[in-house]
Amino acid sequence: MPDRPAVTAAISPGAPAAAPGDRSAGGAPRRLGGRSVPRHTLQTLVTARLREAILSGRLTPGARLQQDDLARELGVSRMPIREALRVLHSEGLAELQPHRGAVVTNLTPEEIEEVFEIRAMLEARAAALAAPHVRDATLERMRGLCDEMENPGLDDAGWLARNHAFHTLIYPASGWPRLCALIEAQRNVTRPHLAAATTLTARRPGAQREHRRLLDAAARRDGPRLAALTEEHLRTTARRLIAYVAGRRPAARRA
Amino acid sequence: MPDRPAVTAAISPGAPAAAPGDRSAGGAPRRLGGRSVPRHTLQTLVTARLREAILSGRLTPGARLQQDDLARELGVSRMPIREALRVLHSEGLAELQPHRGAVVTNLTPEEIEEVFEIRAMLEARAAALAAPHVRDATLERMRGLCDEMENPGLDDAGWLARNHAFHTLIYPASGWPRLCALIEAQRNVTRPHLAAATTLTARRPGAQREHRRLLDAAARRDGPRLAALTEEHLRTTARRLIAYVAGRRPAARRA
DNA sequence: CGTGGCCGGATTGGATCCAATATCCGGTGC
DNA sequence: GCACCGGATATTGGATCCAATCCGGCCACG
Numbered sequence: 001m002p003d004r005p006a007v008t009a010a011i012s013p014g015a016p017a018a019a020p021g022d023r024s025a026g027g028a029p030r031r032l033g034g035r036s037v038p039r040h041t042l043q044t045l046v047t048a049r050l051r052e053a054i055l056s057g058r059l060t061p062g063a064r065l066q067q068d069d070l071a072r073e074l075g076v077s078r079m080p081i082r083e084a085l086r087v088l089h090s091e092g093l094a095e096l097q098p099h100r101g102a103v104v105t106n107l108t109p110e111e112i113e114e115v116f117e118i119r120a121m122l123e124a125r126a127a128a129l130a131a132p133h134v135r136d137a138t139l140e141r142m143r144g145l146c147d148e149m150e151n152p153g154l155d156d157a158g159w160l161a162r163n164h165a166f167h168t169l170i171y172p173a174s175g176w177p178r179l180c181a182l183i184e185a186q187r188n189v190t191r192p193h194l195a196a197a198t199t200l201t202a203r204r205p206g207a208q209r210e211h212r213r214l215l216d217a218a219a220r221r222d223g224p225r226l227a228a229l230t231e232e233h234l235r236t237t238a239r240r241l242i243a244y245v246a247g248r249r250p251a252a253r254r255a
Numbered sequence: 256m257p258d259r260p261a262v263t264a265a266i267s268p269g270a271p272a273a274a275p276g277d278r279s280a281g282g283a284p285r286r287l288g289g290r291s292v293p294r295h296t297l298q299t300l301v302t303a304r305l306r307e308a309i310l311s312g313r314l315t316p317g318a319r320l321q322q323d324d325l326a327r328e329l330g331v332s333r334m335p336i337r338e339a340l341r342v343l344h345s346e347g348l349a350e351l352q353p354h355r356g357a358v359v360t361n362l363t364p365e366e367i368e369e370v371f372e373i374r375a376m377l378e379a380r381a382a383a384l385a386a387p388h389v390r391d392a393t394l395e396r397m398r399g400l401c402d403e404m405e406n407p408g409l410d411d412a413g414w415l416a417r418n419h420a421f422h423t424l425i426y427p428a429s430g431w432p433r434l435c436a437l438i439e440a441q442r443n444v445t446r447p448h449l450a451a452a453t454t455l456t457a458r459r460p461g462a463q464r465e466h467r468r469l470l471d472a473a474a475r476r477d478g479p480r481l482a483a484l485t486e487e488h489l490r491t492t493a494r495r496l497i498a499y500v501a502g503r504r505p506a507a508r509r510a
Numbered sequence: 511c512g513t514g515g516c517c518g519g520a521t522t523g524g525a526t527c528c529a530a531t532a533t534c535c536g537g538t539g540c
Numbered sequence: 541g542c543a544c545c546g547g548a549t550a551t552t553g554g555a556t557c558c559a560a561t562c563c564g565g566c567c568a569c570g
Contacts, residue, residue, distance in 0.1 A: 041353045041354075041552095041553065041554090042553075042554070043553075043554090044353070066521075066522095067521075067522070068520095068521075068522095076554080076555090077554060077555045077556075078522090078555085078556095079553080079554055079555065079556095080553085080554070082338065082522085082523085083337065083338060083341050083553095086338050086341050086342055087341055087345055090342055090345035090346065091345060098296045098299070098522080098523080098561085099296075099521080099522055099523070099560075099561045099562060100521085100522080100561090100562065100563090101521070101522070101562095111433065114431050114432075114433050114434065115433060117431070117434075118431075118433065118434055118437065121376065121377075121380055122376075125376055176369050176372070176373075177369075178366065178369050178370060178373065179369065179372075179373055182373065182437070296522095296523065296524095297523075297524070298523075298524090321551075321552095322551075322552070323550095323551075323552095331524080331525090332524060332525045332526075333525085333526095333552090334523080334524055334525065334526095335523085335524070337552085337553085338523095353531085353532095353552080353553080354530080354531045354532055354551080354552055354553075355531090355532065355533090355551085355552080356532095356551070356552070
């Protein structure tokens with residue numbers, strides 16, 4: 001098939017992927033009427049698909065997002081695509097240039113560093129607030145994910161997904177939903193780069209040790225320590241990721 | 256004119272209003288070619304108009320945003336409106352419900368409180384980072400705004416605009432543009448409520464005193480003190496605003 | 511030989527039209 | 541009298557069509 005190879009077959013499976021700003025589609029499953037109606041508008045679905053494709057790394061930073069291609073790929077008209085692109089733009093996942101098109105956001109090492117600094121601040125705060133209120137069931141689920149991540153046979157995508165879920169579990173206990181949404185948004189911005197940094201596989205053992213320590217602090221409901229560990233964990237990850245990105249692209253070039 | 260009174264003539268003048276996430280239109284004015292082409296796509300313009308109308312309080316929290324009305328009002332088709340609404344949604348300024356329409360975001364007192372807590376964290380950090388690098392010219396402009404705000408004849412809208420500009424001046428010196436964008440976004444979320452809280456006029460003298468102290472700390476490049484003052488200033492404002500909002504609406508009702 | 515203008519294809523932005531869904535209203539049965 | 545159930549209307553979501561803009565290559569000209 002002589003189609004453009006840019007995005008072909010890049011958008012299909014995977015989990016829906018958490019969306020911080022999706023207040024619109026989040027609500028109740030709406031069961032009335034007997035049949036569970038689609039409930040999702042096409043635009044919502046397209047946005048979720050594209051977002052997931054970007055976050056998982058199937059659409060790598062810098063990739064062009066051509067409306068026509070995406071429309072064909074997803075079997076819809078260009079209209080839901082256009083709105084989806086705008087949503088992804090305001091989530092920081094896509095860059096839009098008028099009359100020129102959209103590309104997956106490609107951050108410079110400096111920008112990645114700033115995002116991680118912001119994340120460190122936000123997540124440390126959320127961790128400190130959450131620690132006293134973490135529920136046992138939550139700890140149990142975190143332990144389960146931690147165990148799964150220990151499996152060396154787990155592929156990178158699976159590990160990253162569990163890693164994301166692991167950290168995401170703590171914050172809601174803070175009782176600050178908007179802070180959680182902010183954190184999720186900032187995390188999403190860095191996810192494509194984490195997915196692309198294949199060499200980070202080597203960091204899995206180190207990260208695992210840190211996860212165990214985080215789990216321990218959470219189990220003791222030690223807010224300050226959990227916050228400190230969270231900050232340290234993020235800074236370590238940031239260092240490794242930035243080294244990788246800077247190595248791949250010595251002179252950072254903006255999209 | 257028997258039109259719907261909801262938004263009629265609510266969208267017209269005012270400053271363009273800063274947009275945190277508008278990476279698309281923000282850049283260089285594009286001078287090549289001789290004439291300065293419109294550069295703005297219709298969607299950009301509509302978004303700016305609507306955003307400004309919401310931030311200034313002309314469209315109050317809870318107001319319906321009907322696509323057809325807005326389209327007529329602005330003399331465009333519904334399409335740029337639809338995209339604009341989606342952008343405003345992800346900025347937290349509008350709530351979208353599928354097949355039901357959009358309304359200006361109406362926060363509960365609890366949500367306002369959370370936003371102010373987040374702001375306190377972000378702005379304190381930015382202030383601490385910025386203080387050592389504030390330029391004299393910036394201080395001069397801040398002093399000018401402070402003087403203007405002293406004028407008792409200034410109306411609320413003018414005072415709020417200068418107040419916003421005053422605080423916005425410091426943060427860029429932090430050198431963290433993405434943090435500044437986050438701050439701007441969170442500030443925008445609370446602006447409609449500040450604009451609606453007419454009783455806050457009584458707080459102007461107190462706020463002015465705090466502004467002078469902020470200015471003083473900035474002039475001495477005292478980061479920690481500037482951060483502490485910023486946090487205190489925000490908490491005071493939050494208390495007054497929440498008291499007002501809670502008073503107007505004892506049982507908070509979500510849109 | 512290099513440079514500038516111009517034209518054609520490709521792609522996005524905007525408008526119009528049609529379909530789907532929610533709300534509101536009255537009617538009907540219990 | 542009240543709850544439930546349809547139909548009419550209004551409003552939004554999606555598709556298609558046209559216009560505006562950008563990018564590439566080609567050609568004329570200095």
